[in-house]
Amino acid sequence: MISAEIQIHGYRKGHQLLASSVTLAKDDQAVVDRMSDIAGPLRPKEQFAPYLSAYPLPSGKYYVVARTWQDLTVPRAGCVITKSIFIDAQTWASSPLIIQVLELLNAIELPGAIDAVTTKLNESLNVGGGASFGLNAKELLEALFLEDTKPIVVFDAPNPELTSMRLIAALWPEIRRRFALSTFALSPRKIGGRDMDLVFAPLNAKSKFSDWPGRRVDGRSLQPERHKWTSTIFKRVFEESVPKLLSEQDIQLLGSHAGDSSSALRITLLWNELLEKLLQTPTAVLGLLDIANSGMVSNAAAIKLIEPHLTEAALRARTIPSDDAWDFTGAIARKMQGHDMPASQSAIRLLATHLAEHAPDGAVKLLQQIDPKKALSDLTPSIVLGLEKGATPLVEQALIAAPADVIARILLQNSMLNRRIAANDELIKKLGMAFAGLDQKLARAAGRALLPHLVEDRHLPVAIPIFKGLDEQEFIAALRQLGEANGYEAEKLSSVLVDCASNICDLSVIRDVLINVEPSISRDKLLELIVRPTREDLTWLLTEKRLSQTASNKLIKAVLGRASARDLAILVSAHAIANKVIELLPKNALEKLLKIISSGGLPINTLVRIIGSIFSILDYEQKSSLAEATLEKLLQSRFDGNEAETLRMLFGEIGNKIDAKYLIRTGLARELNFEIASRNLIAFENAPLAVRQQIVKAARDIAYALIGRHNINLTEAACNACAKLMMDADKVLGKEFVNVSGELMPTLLHCRYEPVSSIVAVLFPIVYREFAKADDVPDLLKFVPFVDWDRCKSARNELVDVFISSSWAPVDLAITACRCSEVERILNRVAKSKDGENYIKKIESDLERLDDEQRRSVRYTISQIKHKR
Numbered sequence: 001m002i003s004a005e006i007q008i009h010g011y012r013k014g015h016q017l018l019a020s021s022v023t024l025a026k027d028d029q030a031v032v033d034r035m036s037d038i039a040g041p042l043r044p045k046e047q048f049a050p051y052l053s054a055y056p057l058p059s060g061k062y063y064v065v066a067r068t069w070q071d072l073t074v075p076r077a078g079c080v081i082t083k084s085i086f087i088d089a090q091t092w093a094s095s096p097l098i099i100q101v102l103e104l105l106n107a108i109e110l111p112g113a114i115d116a117v118t119t120k121l122n123e124s125l126n127v128g129g130g131a132s133f134g135l136n137a138k139e140l141l142e143a144l145f146l147e148d149t150k151p152i153v154v155f156d157a158p159n160p161e162l163t164s165m166r167l168i169a170a171l172w173p174e175i176r177r178r179f180a181l182s183t184f185a186l187s188p189r190k191i192g193g194r195d196m197d198l199v200f201a202p203l204n205a206k207s208k209f210s211d212w213p214g215r216r217v218d219g220r221s222l223q224p225e226r227h228k229w230t231s232t233i234f235k236r237v238f239e240e241s242v243p244k245l246l247s248e249q250d251i252q253l254l255g256s257h258a259g260d261s262s263s264a265l266r267i268t269l270l271w272n273e274l275l276e277k278l279l280q281t282p283t284a285v286l287g288l289l290d291i292a293n294s295g296m297v298s299n300a301a302a303i304k305l306i307e308p309h310l311t312e313a314a315l316r317a318r319t320i321p322s323d324d325a326w327d328f329t330g331a332i333a334r335k336m337q338g339h340d341m342p343a344s345q346s347a348i349r350l351l352a353t354h355l356a357e358h359a360p361d362g363a364v365k366l367l368q369q370i371d372p373k374k375a376l377s378d379l380t381p382s383i384v385l386g387l388e389k390g391a392t393p394l395v396e397q398a399l400i401a402a403p404a405d406v407i408a409r410i411l412l413q414n415s416m417l418n419r420r421i422a423a424n425d426e427l428i429k430k431l432g433m434a435f436a437g438l439d440q441k442l443a444r445a446a447g448r449a450l451l452p453h454l455v456e457d458r459h460l461p462v463a464i465p466i467f468k469g470l471d472e473q474e475f476i477a478a479l480r481q482l483g484e485a486n487g488y489e490a491e492k493l494s495s496v497l498v499d500c501a502s503n504i505c506d507l508s509v510i511r512d513v514l515i516n517v518e519p520s521i522s523r524d525k526l527l528e529l530i531v532r533p534t535r536e537d538l539t540w541l542l543t544e545k546r547l548s549q550t551a552s553n554k555l556i557k558a559v560l561g562r563a564s565a566r567d568l569a570i571l572v573s574a575h576a577i578a579n580k581v582i583e584l585l586p587k588n589a590l591e592k593l594l595k596i597i598s599s600g601g602l603p604i605n606t607l608v609r610i611i612g613s614i615f616s617i618l619d620y621e622q623k624s625s626l627a628e629a630t631l632e633k634l635l636q637s638r639f640d641g642n643e644a645e646t647l648r649m650l651f652g653e654i655g656n657k658i659d660a661k662y663l664i665r666t667g668l669a670r671e672l673n674f675e676i677a678s679r680n681l682i683a684f685e686n687a688p689l690a691v692r693q694q695i696v697k698a699a700r701d702i703a704y705a706l707i708g709r710h711n712i713n714l715t716e717a718a719c720n721a722c723a724k725l726m727m728d729a730d731k732v733l734g735k736e737f738v739n740v741s742g743e744l745m746p747t748l749l750h751c752r753y754e755p756v757s758s759i760v761a762v763l764f765p766i767v768y769r770e771f772a773k774a775d776d777v778p779d780l781l782k783f784v785p786f787v788d789w790d791r792c793k794s795a796r797n798e799l800v801d802v803f804i805s806s807s808w809a810p811v812d813l814a815i816t817a818c819r820c821s822e823v824e825r826i827l828n829r830v831a832k833s834k835d836g837e838n839y840i841k842k843i844e845s846d847l848e849r850l851d852d853e854q855r856r857s858v859r860y861t862i863s864q865i866k867h868k869r
Helices: 026-035 089-094 098-105 137-146 160-170 203-209 230-238 248-257 263-277 284-292 299-319 322-336 342-358 360-368 376-389 392-401 404-411 417-422 425-437 440-453 457-467 472-486 491-502 507-515 521-530 535-543 549-562 565-574 589-599 604-617 620-635 643-657 660-667 674-685 689-697 699-708 716-733 736-750 757-773 791-804 810-820 823-832 836-844 852-868
Strands: 002-011 015-020 051-056 062-070 080-088 119-121 152-155 198-201 215-218
Touching: 002 026, 002 098, 015 026, 026 051, 026 062, 051 160, 062 089, 062 098, 080 089, 080 098, 098 119, 098 160, 137 152, 137 160, 137 215, 137 230, 137 263, 152 203, 160 198, 160 230, 198 203, 230 263, 248 263, 248 299, 263 284, 284 299, 284 322, 299 322, 299 342, 322 342, 322 360, 322 376, 342 360, 342 376, 360 376, 360 392, 360 404, 376 392, 376 404, 376 417, 392 417, 392 425, 404 417, 404 425, 404 440, 417 425, 417 440, 425 440, 425 457, 440 457, 440 472, 457 491, 472 491, 472 507, 491 507, 491 521, 507 521, 507 535, 521 549, 535 549, 589 620, 604 620, 604 643, 620 643, 620 660, 643 674, 643 689, 660 674, 660 689, 660 699, 674 689, 674 716, 689 699, 689 716, 699 716, 699 736, 716 736, 716 757, 736 757, 757 791, 757 810, 791 810, 791 823, 791 836, 810 823, 810 836, 810 852, 823 836, 823 852, 836 852
Parallel strands: 152 198, 152 215
Antiparallel strands: 002 015, 002 080, 002 119, 051 062, 062 080
């Protein structure tokens, strides 16, 4: 049972609400009040039959169906009584209670206030038939559903009420929810600021619709059909026992897209039309897929409905001309991409195989098409399977005509077709010329697939570009395969393969492959190519048990015949020659250079240049050994190039193994001039993290090295670097670092004309904090000059005196004060000192190195000092 609310409007000192079973929102009631009155003025003595209005309320809560009667019981002309039925909008949209509503509105007598009560309704959709008799219904339906959506007025229509009810019943929920109509209007009617969707008007009201923005339909003038779907929707609305524009399957197809637009109906009509065409035209399924992918229907529902038909269409496509069938195959593969349609996809793959077997030229044309989304790539295995089955002349002619990239993609399938391609000289020649121009990745992959079939010298044109793209393992596999195929009888192909392999593979690996092949003249010729006049190669020849003595001697003679005079001179001078010559040349040029470097006899700049040239090609162990062997010399000298980068590189290669104490003693030795020591200290600060951590842990050694230099004659940059290291050492070493600070401070305080103030700014606060908290001074701090009974005050005074009398940066005093948390006391001491006012100005002018909090503290203290003056 569904509740319906009722309102009665009529004349009482004007048209107004007389009674109601429901209280509406203000905007909703205003609409009902207006719609319950007659639309347009009546002519004198003009009468009209009761009419219906149906419309949604602005709030969307209720849908209203109302009947308006002419009230002849009052003396005033043009008065009406209207009974309005309010149905829940959601209920009305899903199941309009047309019969029950009409029964409530079909009173013999005029309704009164007593009728405004809540009423219970039962559902029914039987709205009667025959509404189309004498009505120009087809033009009306075309205007409503098959053309641009506009409001419609129908003039002089017979039986507009039944026509309207059947239309409402036929509508689907989203349109029904907002559809507004009136079966009688003397002028245009609006609802919610828009014209009603459909109004019926008498002929004499035409002039009132002169500015009507929508369609005008003559209700009795029968017009020819303008659209192919007109008869279909006419039958659905006016001939079916239950009017329904969309079937359950249509609504399922539309899903959430069954909106308030008539385009939804047109989509379903097109869908059903294509379904009917499938039996005669399998390509109609492409249109169905277009609809499924259009975003105007439920994709999942559409695909589910299509799949059985698509499978049948793929089978029937074998009967159409091959060119059309290939077009169909390509199109459907693209449209199916991304959908889970296993049965249909299998059917399309079978179709592609069948077509490739019987029409291979079409397969080549399909694979040539631009395929940005890789839809056709999924068909390639099926196409290749069909080409394998196809007649040799047809398939080979198609491949010869194909672009090289298509052949390359066919080769990727690693099918029996690859052997047929390798057997065709014209195809080999074509691929040889084309491989260089192909995408490098595609060419390499296709070459690897074709490689097992390249075993003759005539394959050389295509083999050469393929060889250039092989890696070590692929070269080894190719060497084995070629030996097994013909014992390297294809001499040109074999020698090129070995030559290319020797650029990538270790020669010993290549030798092992060749020796394991059955001995032959061809094999031994290849061995000659890869045995060099080196100690390693000749030693191998002398000790290789898998070679016969005869073969070994022959190879040694061949190698010595190729040796240069320098090679032979080295061999002779480095080692005695008994019955055989043993190669004594260093294993390779790189090892020779490493030995020269390790000897220590090279000039420093020559040493640096060699390191720079070879360092990137060394392995880990070689780099580490080289760094350890050369670092000491580089730390003690100036050299060309980027010194900092070179030192950092060497530090990094030694890493955690570095001896930080030795590094510091070497790099800050007393005998080193200040430029080298400064450079080294900066290098320590910029060292890779692992090395720097070791240096920080050895901060005591830095302190001892600086003390040992007596006068810390370093550059300002070096002092700043030292300060950063000391700051981190404080965090790492903790209390242990207090002693380091105490030991270094006296030296620093004596270096008043060296730029060491940044180091003081780090170490002084450490000592000061210890003074502030200790009951007694630690032993290692007792020699600090400002230790007395008031340790902190003496320390502050001494600090200020040293800074003022030195060349140190005044801002470092401010930083020190901040780190000691003694800004006020230290700056007040400065202010009381001789020329303290100028010193305060110097501090104030250079506060950029301070962080925000420090800067605020210093500026505030300075302002207080100025205020006191």
